[in-house]
Amino acid sequence: MKKASIRDVAREVGVSITTVSRALNGYNDVSASTKEKIREVVERLNYAPNDNARSLGGKATKVLALLVSGLQQREDSGFVFGMISGLYCVAEKNDYEFILLTTNGAKQKKMNYLQLCRLKNIEGVIISGIKMDDPYYTELAKSEIPCVVVDAEVEGENVCSLSINNAEAAYKSVELLIQNGHRKIAMVNGSSSAEVSKERYKGYVKAIEENGLELDLSYIKSCDFEEKIAYEKTIELLNTHPEITAFFCASDVMAIGVITAINSIGKEVPKDISVVGFDDIPAAKFVNGGLTTICQEPFVMGKKGGEALIAMIEENKKTSHINIPYTLVERKTVKSIR
Amino acid sequence: MKKASIRDVAREVGVSITTVSRALNGYNDVSASTKEKIREVVERLNYAPNDNARSLGGKATKVLALLVSGLQQREDSGFVFGMISGLYCVAEKNDYEFILLTTNGAKQKKMNYLQLCRLKNIEGVIISGIKMDDPYYTELAKSEIPCVVVDAEVEGENVCSLSINNAEAAYKSVELLIQNGHRKIAMVNGSSSAEVSKERYKGYVKAIEENGLELDLSYIKSCDFEEKIAYEKTIELLNTHPEITAFFCASDVMAIGVITAINSIGKEVPKDISVVGFDDIPAAKFVNGGLTTICQEPFVMGKKGGEALIAMIEENKKTSHINIPYTLVERKTVKSIR
């Protein structure tokens, strides 16, 4: 049982393929009766046009891509999933195809960014989790393909960045701690090469300084977003600086490491030490009775990113940055020590 | 700056498009020198073949699809993400393209299952989360397109089911409870229309009966996999049957509802009542200090499913069922009452 082609339905109906094509594409210069006949044969033959041929023929299905460096086996933050879901949603609504791409996969095929997009006829792409030392990174700016980059800064004509206001969110987190009487506040940061880490650091510093506290650089640890490293550095910090009463963490995953460390030396959260995280991953609700954290919504990021892409593609509307809302979710890991 | 076509590179190099095509496809009947020239021009022009044209021309890039009914905005179970990741991984390794599809989206376009696959040139598909009353469901069996269905039974020539041994896993969970001295064990089940619910129910019943306990149907509640319903039914159950000392839940999400309900009437887990879940979602580690549950690995499901698909496509090797391993993860929500 071979696939039926447009030829098969034309023959069966007794018209030309031109007519079939036009009927299927909703043109109204086809008589109602032949339209009906065609519809009937299409159904009987289970005919569906070949999308590749349509594209070549001129009726291109546009495609939007999400490009990530690689896919984890599981991703407890739900970040990539949310982005997929959000982008897929706007793609579907606007009759674009959605495609998921990996820079790793492309590298195997020895293709650069532009080639990758060309190959798949990609009209717009959201890039997430790309490192600043990734070769794809620099190629972006030169590209004529509309692109939104999540949580990173890239200069370029057709590039748009997308993120929450990380500095502000960090500022508010630390401010919450300060308002609760904390004055010795450590920061567990991500990797220094990540844009978000820099921003969150800025917010931390600003909150400390504006509130007249003393900025102590030894209170700040880079933990590469790893739970385990956060755990270790926290143990260190708690040994050398037993006066610390609160931690601001640049991710929930690291916050989990911090809490584990605190517990391991016999202290409790928030009784002895307060902790605030960042991201609001699905597990956050359950961590230590509920982790106080900054809620980011990956779905919204994917959605807004996709909408910006379509605006760039269809109306040539360029935006340099999309700001995504966030919220500070207060749960159970911050205690007032006033 | 228009896309370069094979014609452009042929002209630039001064050879025919035939030669360019063959060089790019790795045939070795092209001289090393022209091969090199072509490589150089390709790079300079940033040329990448148009995948649509390649497919039409005869060099089809095969595609594997994951078909789900719809995408949630966020999915705390990580189930779909794991399947995506697993399927993507084997697709990439075997030079297939991966594509994510939604039955909702297809329905909008008024296409049936076969048409959907035909449109996108899909060679094999993993179907997950499809309801038994979904029209796509019945079309599957007739299809000549290799297909693996997750957590459901479908009869058909080219259909293969994939799941853990749900009955056995349920049996072991309940057995664990019994070994810990529990004799009044409730079951919070999913929806009665789901295959997995039936299997897990079987396992529950078997464990109860084989251990000489009395099967009490009023101990069993259908909660449609919803946390909220599980919460409500648990409250009910605890009122009418205060003798219950343990809950076996057909999902972690429902287990969360159960635990919340238990706490809300002033009891504690596992001190007063033991609970075991199902799935091992990312949050499970943190729920009530660690939820005892059955660990399923969605990534492995996607991977094994994809491998089966490829075996069907390339070697016509048919399998009727793929069994995925699982583990019972004992954490902190079961207490011995012996």
Add this chain to the structure above:
DNA sequence: CTGAAAGCGCTTACAG
């Protein structure tokens, strides 16, 4: 309202 023909960008016998 309908059809013959050209063309989309490739690949692959076939001939040299």
Add this chain to the structure above:
DNA sequence: CTGAAAGCGCTTACAG
């Protein structure tokens, strides 16, 4: 080792 030509399954002027 290389090229002219046919063909993949569509769409779209163009002509009637």
